[in-house]
Amino acid sequence: MRTEVIVVGGGPVGLLLAGELRLGGVGVTVLERRTGASTESRASTLHARTMELFDQRGLLERLGTPPNDSRGHFAGLPLDLGGTDSPYPGQWKVPQARTEELLREWACGLGAEVLPGREVTDLADLGDQVTVTVRGPAGPARLRARYLVGCDGEQSMVRALAGFELAGTDARREILRADVTGVQIGPRRFQRLPGGLAVAARLPSGVTRVMVHEFGRSPTSRAGAPDFAEVRAAWSRVTGEGLDGARPVWVNAFDDTCRQATAYRRGRVLLAGDAAHRQLPVGGQALNLGLQDAANLGWKLAAQVRGWGPDELLDTYHAERHAVGARALTNIAAQALLLFGGPEVEPVRAVVGELLGHPVVRAHLAAMVSGLDVRYPAGTEHPLAGARMPPCTVHTGAGPRTLAEALRPGRFVLLDLTGGPGPDLGSRVRVLPATVTDSALEGMRHVLVRPDGHIAAAGPERRPPLAELRRWIAAPR
Ligand SMILES: Cc1cc2nc3c(=O)[nH]c(=O)nc-3n(C[C@H](O)[C@H](O)[C@H](O)COP(=O)(O)OP(=O)(O)OC[C@H]3O[C@@H](n4cnc5c(N)ncnc54)[C@H](O)[C@@H]3O)c2cc1C
Structure with missing residues (x-):
């Protein structure tokens, strides 16, 4: 396989992107600094839209049925995510390491080359190709490809080397987190106490996750993760409860840094996932946002490399996903203010709590947090254009099926609802009389x-107008 696209970073976003590129027939190499699977305890939630995307690729059979919890929150205020209009409402509890394993197997099964122990240290966009310098087991090496995507996380080296600007605000508040065993701690759901905020939850793995924030306390500058002693002391100050006997499995701190790349593409270099946006990982939105970036970018970049996409198609990645990212960062920043604010935010919390009593408000926020309300700019007037296809069963000559099944090969699907045999739109579009x-x-x-x-x-026309098709496919039939 010839490498046509290099993906830097074999986290969940890089691996999903690699699989999408392979579906589009592109030679892809993933360069991953780590030598083995990640042992960090990170995201644990897949939202409804991500589950739909996984269904569209046939990944749910491999995932099995993870535990589901419909009890979401907005800034710690209860928000039911179970009533959203999706076959997969609620929050699906999947440890990030499992999501990565699933996506790695899928991408490799489709022929992606995933190289562990390779750290990208330099890159150059030469106009017609990109070269990278890689530190690997056999020493430094240089690779080239037509495009490169930085999926290398919040400290992205690609972002820095390619000169992307990251606009936004630095951390003002932080929350300490530890996954612990050996101690019985009662559940606390975003409990607001006079001195701060405390969370305790037992995870399906059996460990207990505690999180604590002290009101008014600025982030501590430290190299690396905090000591468990720091978490224990803060927990005791805020809750008055000791963590004696607790054994930390994993300790970290998160802050409310809120930054976004001003462009998701510079020439032949693109960004996706945490490399493109830094945010507080509240409510599981960070990982899901990144996975949805990859789903948007994969087929467009494949179209560009394979030569069937119109010139502007690849730029719609920035246009569509930057706007979605900006909106997500706004809701995350709003939640950070309400979570980390002390007594002064109580009146706003009371009003938001009251609003959440209204079904229309709940539905609005649940669709937003679950990633279901994304609507990309569209060229046609139809109210659904740009939105995700509503979950539905399509009845074809071969019987009923879900639309997700029809999308598994990663091609356009034209639902021909005329009752006729359907037009021939060329090899990029699968026509499904239904x-x-x-x-x-x-x-x-x-x-x-x-x-x-x-x-x-x-x-209502028999087929999409040609001008509309040309937005997506350079030479439709
Ligand atoms: C410590 C931590 C805890 C988190 N906890 C939660 C949580 O509880 N809930 C939640 O929703 N979200 C959480 N997040 C956020 C969530 O994990 C991220 O949104 C998600 O991992 C983003 O996926 P990604 O693929 O974009 O980046 P990453 O998962 O960060 O993957 C980037 C990959 O790039 C590799 N890499 C980096 N630099 C290079 C290089 N120069 N060369 C080659 N490879 C490189 C890294 O090794 C890594 O594997 C957490 C994030 C962190 C950092």
């Missing part, structure tokens, strides 16, 4: 669905 019983699609005779499950076009 009927759909979804009131949102009433009166539609065609629905063109992108490989990432968003609606590219929908209308």
